Amino acid sequence: MRVLVLVTAILASAVTLPVSDDYAASRTVCPSFMINCECTTTTTGVLVSCKNFRDRSQLVSTMHDLKGYNLHQFTMMHSNLDIKNGDFDEVKLFNMDVESSNFTARDSFPTGNESNLRVLKFQNSDLDFGHSVAVKGTKLSTLWFNRCRFHRDPTGWFEGLWVQWLRIENCAEMNDFIAANLGGLEKYSHIGSNLASLDRDMLPENSESITELDFSSNMISAISDDFLEGLTNLQRLDLSNNRLETLNEAIFKNFGNRSQLILSNNPLKCSPNLLWLARRLIDGSLLQAHRYVCINEDGSRQSIRSLASSTQSSFLDVEEMIEMFPKPEMLGETFMGIRNTENEDSSRLDIPRNVRILFEDPIL
Incomplete structure (x- = not known):
């Protein structure tokens, strides 16, 4: 009996003892002393969801409680968040989701090369990056803004940031050229944000890494002829649900074979200007993503593919x-x-x- 009591006492005291860095990296069991937060244990780390943080002290306290943990997912809802450099240094943070909150970044965020952050998502939130700059070398797999409002233009924060997939959805106030300074961009989605035109300056100067572009559900009626210049690996371009009436062949002269061009729900007018598209659909150099149609002067609809055959006569x-x-x-x-x-x-x-x-x- 005395041995059992002694072992129990040792285990109990181990919970409060300082842990080494090696052991800290493997801590994946939820702590039991968190306030305003729910925690779930997974095989890859802990999932923590917090809400109603009213001041910075609550965030600092929570990060202290999670010191040494693999924080696979950290969600903050309905909170006032004032982030400063070093706030997440004591945790291994992989995915961060800010929902319905006021988010302010005062200093460098994320913290740079040492950061484990991979997915950063903002939803229905008021954001202020101030004069914050993402530390050069910071790499994210996904940066996602959905229904967000910006107190100041966040363009400067993007400089030096590497992002594989930039997703902007329903953010009418977002600067059209927000992606121009990103490195490593592979996918870029800018959806439902009232974009009126597409220009080459909206994309990084070096765009060889880009494979997918999605500008659906905007108000696009014009595209500059050099918009796709340098995008040698582009495989998918979604322009559906816009206001395009015609498409110049010059825009797509370098659009790769076996690529997808999605044009559904655009008021394209049947004209010789679309002959190039008809021929590329027929010869298979463009993959058939949907039924491509145009509108005649009498309002009737016609298959764009049929333009090539009818034009012969x-x-x-x-x-x-x-x-x-x-x-x-x-x-x-x-x-x-x-x-x-x-x-x-x-x-x-x-x-x-x-x-x-x-x-x-x-x-x-």
Whole structure:
């Protein structure tokens, strides 16, 4: 009995003894003394969710309680968070989620190369990065803003930051050029944020690492011809749910083979300007991501793929046209939108060679 009591006493005292760095790295069992927080133990670390932090002292106290822990997920909700340099130095923080809170970063955040932070997510929160700068070399797998409001432009905070996937959703106040200073960018989503146009300056100068772009559900009506310049590894571009009426071929001259271009729910107008798209869909150099349609002048919808086949008879060389229609009156009253009132008895049409003719009513 005395031996059992002695062993129990030793185990109890071990909970309060200082731990070595090696042992601290393996602490994955939830502490039992946390206030305003819930904790779940997993095989990869602890998941901690805290709420209603009203001042900085509560955050500091919680981080002290978690000293030496593998903090796999740290969620803060409905709180006032004033973050300063070093606040998370005593924990191994992998994923951080700020929800419905006021978040202020006073100094460098995250703390730089020594940081274990991989996913940083802000949802429905008021953010103020002030003059904070992410320490050069900080690398995140995902940086996610959803329905956030910014007290100050956070562009400076992004300088020197490496992010594999930048996700911006429903943040109308976000600077359009927020991604320009990021390094290592592979995926960039800027969704539902009232973007009106796409320009090359919105992307990092060195964009070879980018494989996916998603600008869906905005108000985009124009794209600069050099927007995709240098994106040699781009495999997927989502422009769905925007206001695009046409697409210049020059924009996509370097868009790789077997790539996806998503254009659903755009008011694209049926015109020769989309012939390049029809041909690339037919030859398979663009993967069929959905049914590509355009709108005719009468409001009817037409498959963009069909433009290539219908155009073969709608556009004729002059010599072919003369052979088929030796008399001008055989063309009808209108020709290229102009009434034919002169030289009605002429047997030939005075049209320069190598001109392509667009009939008002295409021959199908």
